[in-house]
Amino acid sequence: MSPGRAVPPPRPATIKDVAAASGVSRQTVTRAVNAMPGINADTRERVLAAARELGYRPSRFGRGLVKPPTRTLGLLVEDLTNPYYPELASAVLRLAAQAGWNVVLAERAAAPAGGDFLTERFGADVDAVVSFTGLHVPARTDGLAELPIVEIAPGPHETAHGRVDLDLSTAIVEAVAHLHERGVRRPVVLDLPGGSGRAAAFVAAFAARDTTAMRVPTVSTDLAGGLETAGRVLTEVPDVDALVAFNDVTGFGVLRALRLAGVDVPGQVRVLGVDGLAIGSFVTPRLTTLALDMPLVARTALEVVLALHAGTLAPGDPGTRRRVPYRLDVGEST
């Protein structure tokens, strides 16, 4: 209508501004904007024109105050780029949607270290939080009204929040039994540079079967780390007959190293991963791995956090601590 677009006001336009501009009352503006009945077609057009002109957009806060409330869950993951996390995120999204909740997603990797990350990142618009990062979420010590938090993390940990413990122990025993039955006697376990409980558990499980497993630190737990470390192991431990990778992505690197070296998998060397990534089925041979039932993890975490939110469960209640075991998923690499 007007030649130039109206300059946007410094302060965002409210429903009153639109009402004043079109010479009607607030209620009539509401009727026009929300396509409600009981309004003349001409006035509706006039009001909508004014709204467009002013760049009016209804405030979701004013609205949320009056309408039946929307529930929003904050989901904090480490890094979406790592295929491990989208699988959980997807499961959480579906279940949350089913329960009528929205999901705000944030990556911890993209955040400044320290600081009260939760409130800083999610601000005033989440009603509960599920955290799936390596880190422990500290309980707030200042004021105040806690919002329900559930952590998903490996192993048990003392915390004031709800918690889903991801338990590798039984699966490790199972996997070692599987490898041992296949004749593995000279296994090598890839480890973090600083060592880890995970690798220690593998070594212990092998020891229980009178087999000594070597621990070799990787430079990194990504593809390159697996590639480089596996290559080194092949020359230093020529009679190795199994490689336990720290995770699936590292395992992919191991597979590639073995292939480059002309080593047959699983004929000469067997390879085991940890994670159970869906994309594990993209590589050849399909990786045997310790897998997590991600939909189950998501369901468990949501159960707890929704119960906390509803007040059915109190913080500190034993019911806020759950355990989800890994299970052995036999592919073609062992």
Added chain:
Amino acid sequence: MSPGRAVPPPRPATIKDVAAASGVSRQTVTRAVNAMPGINADTRERVLAAARELGYRPSRFGRGLVKPPTRTLGLLVEDLTNPYYPELASAVLRLAAQAGWNVVLAERAAAPAGGDFLTERFGADVDAVVSFTGLHVPARTDGLAELPIVEIAPGPHETAHGRVDLDLSTAIVEAVAHLHERGVRRPVVLDLPGGSGRAAAFVAAFAARDTTAMRVPTVSTDLAGGLETAGRVLTEVPDVDALVAFNDVTGFGVLRALRLAGVDVPGQVRVLGVDGLAIGSFVTPRLTTLALDMPLVARTALEVVLALHAGTLAPGDPGTRRRVPYRLDVGEST
């Protein structure tokens, strides 16, 4: 304090309830809950106890109305399980966080067909939307105040919203040139069951180099589809020397089929994917593919949607239409 936990009130407790329960005013409750100064330590404890007892949690709407507003972006993707989408989602998350925006994520795959998906899914808590699904987002025809929407989708399309066109055309020409120079003369293009512009463009590009490409429909565009279709092609077209997969995941299936058949890649048959998935580097040989610069896509979409939100750009403005080309990413499979 009390023996049993107080029964949660049918109506969620407000700040007034807490004030009444602890015999102070609203403002004092605010001071306690928000850890503000100017309150006696004893009263603070008393108020916080009452708040816990009542299960009080401050309303983010009431709060949002008063405090400087938080901006929230709705990101709609097709399916997080498909590795294609997390790469974009991750890029959007980082850039949005940098701009001080939150991101609400939703999957279209998890939604009921039809219906006003946007408002239904995001409810009253997004300020703008970026949509990255196959589908076109219909413009609302009823009332009302539009919220800024940007679609990311292949090829141009008439729409009232902002738009980022993903353009394969130049990359297809480039890829075909690459294959042709490598000596490809009997290419087969995997296609959707119903046919597609993408496959047609490949055929046309080959034709421009006096090479006739066969089109073969796949049953599905996942790993199994690539596996099965490539197997069939090998028997029906024994002298095939290149396979163009519809996307990367299908390409992984093709690679596996060729490996099972003992066909050397790229020696006997060259394989091309489309998507440029980061996980393409996990397979051996690394897939040559038409890749998208996802951070660039994210940056472009955010630029447009933020400008629309700020009013810098008006809907329908030519600046709301952008183009991002695919580029050829040469791996080991061609």
Added chain:
DNA sequence: CGACGCGTCGTGAACGTTCACGGCCCCCGA
């Protein structure tokens, strides 16, 4: 003894929207 300051707390107003209700006008039928 009065003024002043500090620590602690309460009161009205404002944020932007929708809901429930009531009022006006005009047309129609008795």
Added chain:
DNA sequence: TCGGGGGCCGTGAACGTTCACGACGCGTCG
């Protein structure tokens, strides 16, 4: 002519929170 009804529109109140300001009591100092 009057009553009634329907179409259209406006007014107060409410949602839950925070901000700006003022009030009260007590101790200290001039």
